[in-house]
Amino acid sequence: MKTFHCTACHSLVFFENTRCLTCKRVLAFVPKHMAMLALEPQADEQWRCVGEIGARETLRLCRNYSEHAVCNWAMPAGDSEPLCLSCGLTHTIPDLSVEGNEQAWLKLETAKRRLVYSLLTLALPLKGKVADPQDGLEFRFLSDRVTVNGDRARVLTGHDDGVITINVAEADDVYRERMRLSQHEPYRTLLGHFRHEIGHYYWDRLIAGSGNEAKFRTLFGDERADYNAALKVHYDRGAPADWTERFISAYASMHPWEDWAETWAHVMHMVDSLETSHAVGLSVQPARPDEPSMSVPAKPVQARIADFDELMSEWSALTYVLNNLTRGLGLSDAYPFVISSPVIEKLRFVCQVMTRSAPTTTREQWAPEARSA
DSSP: OOOEEOTTTOOEEOTTOSBOTTTOOEEEEETTTTEEEEEEEOSTTOEEEESSTTTTOEEEEOHHHHTTSSOOBEEETTOOOSSOHHHHTEEEEOOTTSTTHHHHHHHHHHHHHHHHHHHHHTTOOOOBTTTOTTTOBEEEEEOOEEOTTSOEEOOOOEEETTEEEEEGGGGOHHHHHHHHHHTTOSOOOHHHHHHHHHHHHHHHHHTTTTTOHHHHHHHHOOTTSOHHHHHHHHHHHOSOTTGGGTOSSTGGGSOHHHHHHHHHHHHHHHHHHHHHHHHTTOOBOOSSTTSOOBOOOOOOHHHHHHSHHHHHHHHHHHHHHHHHHHHHTTOOOSSOOOOOHHHHHHHHHHHHHHHHSOOOOOGGGSOOOOEEO
């Protein structure tokens, strides 16, 4: 993610901020400008932009910002929709009558906004279900429930025909860590769930019926293999002993669809982290020329992933530094992955698919307001 500054006083601010700590002005992220803008209140719940970006434009805060404080985005004052691009993609929110669910909703929307930012940066197709019922996207945040006969009906995080469901429990750090340990996963985050599930969505949009199937099957395997059978084998026997030689994660070895989604999510991790490191001017300049190094290129994200070999070189240097820093703090590796040669080719293919997709997002394609569970 790029570095943001208050457009009024130019102080450093962050993507999640709602107010500049220096000049105290209200802040909002505006997708049109891909920037955090300082705002001044006007009549009729409208706000005027302060600074050169969006100079004197009039905006309206997302309803989830003004009424629920779970958002920090804004849209043009004349926009008829009550919700911003990101919140509008949420079809079902957690039941707010349940204690803790409002905080969970905040965490879910915060992670989703970072996902949407990346999708916009990559110019990937992004439509809501109402505008495009067949190919559109929507999110549902659901909780496990107890049925009338006392059984517990579990909500499975997953994707189905453009509908991404996230179990609200994943927003609970203790639950998520318990699941990570029980599943023997080195990495499990809320943002990781969003990036993985959006990978399934883009398989449907960018691979199925696109002419890319043959190359996909060469790298990932035949997705026509029985998914439920593969799932049972995975949970009965676990990942193959040599999975690190062919897959980015143990779960990726379960089925070609999961391999794709895990690899897609990994590219999104890489792009976001490298954009951040470049935005803050981070470089890696070792004393020896044979050690990992990284410069600070002035390239937009799409150009960066188009040069895949350079991307991988930078990623190797950044993760080398990250892991040594966290080890020095007595923590586990920040990047607990090993990238084999087959995985590199899979990552390359995902980057190629991303860069070839058309920028089709428009305001008319965004989803309608969310409905409570």
